[in-house]
Amino acid sequence: MDKILQMKQKRAGLIKQMREMVAGAQTAQRSLTEDEKTSYEALRNQAAGLADDIVREEELRELESKLPAPGVMASGSRDEKLEPGIRAARFVKVALLCARGHQMESVTDIAARMYPQDEQLRAVMTESTPEDGGYTIPQNLYNEIIPLLRQTGVTRSLGVSELPLPNGNLNLVKQTGAANFSWVGENKPITSSKVTLGSMKLSAKKLAGIIPISNELLRDSSLAADRFVRDEMVNGIAESEDITALYGSGTEYSPKGVTVACADQKIAVDNVLTDEIIYEMVGKLLSAKLNNPVLAWRIPGVLWAKLYGMQTASGSYIFRDEMKDGKLCGYPFVIDNNIKVGDDINGKTQIFFGDWKNFMIGVESALEIAISSDASFTDGDKSVSAFENDLTLMRAIVREDFGVRYNEAFVWADGVFSKGTKE
Structure with missing residues (x-):
């Protein structure tokens, strides 16, 4: 663990003891005893000394960072600032190389060789123990991925409630x-x-996927290679969450999505989109007794032009001005191209509107990965050998579940024509 972090944690523990001592006396409605005063002063002196040590160490590091660094240290200091999720991707790459069983180096040796400037990575690799070629990404690294999921995935970006x-x-x-x-x-x-x-x-249900990664990419310690591994993990999880949040069947193995949980909130359209349908959806939620709702739309890209070009009988555009600001009928919207579009003549699709804080995502554990360079994977209807193609397969697993707290917090229009004319 980083020296400064250790000192800060120790100081926080001392301050906690001081607070507990004072709180105990206050609860008993008395002053500190002489022994308690002595202990309190000793703790305060230790905390003050640690504060001085922390400042001194930070000053030294700041001065050292401004010195010309020899060799690899020129590319980054020990306090290297990284984009969210990059260190998690580095963890995965080092674990993959080690777990393949083709390396004579230990996991910490590989981390030190590939990323000599990344002390935190070496620390977490030391703390992690592989089991049969599998690793669990440490919680602090997995927490770096959560903000990326909120940025990448539509569902999490709408302010859903996340629970452990x-x-x-x-x-x-x-x-x-x-x-x-x-x-x-x-x-x-x-x-x-x-x-x-x-x-x-x-x-908790199991969300799993297999990501094939070229062995050349694994051995590449560049930031671009790290980003690729990170984005493959994040994008795969985010897309699966978005699809399931809408269409999950709610079986023993799959979470329940809005279309199943809120089946009674469906508005059957089976026709072209009109402004009356939009107003009906808004009215349905405004008439529900929701606590401080934060409402938002999810619409498929194929309907954007229809909404943008929708006109009154006199030729005035209905939603165009506010859609330029990212709103529809006064509420923000996001384009979600994971919303299903039928292959029928009318390309039937859906629109979703809801108070997304009433959509719950419960997560049991951090990301679990397992590795194989000998297995095969299915690409469409074809089986692809990792060994023959010089690939390493990463199997990623997240255990989580979804739920809707109040059905009346959502409404969705079904059978909306994305093409064709009114019947």
């Missing part, structure tokens, strides 16, 4: 009926009301 699933399961209580209050006269009985409660259970 520490034991793979979580029960969320939700209120399904409100307490009723009424006006009563003096000395008159108050009518009782009953608050009804329901629950929503999240149970």
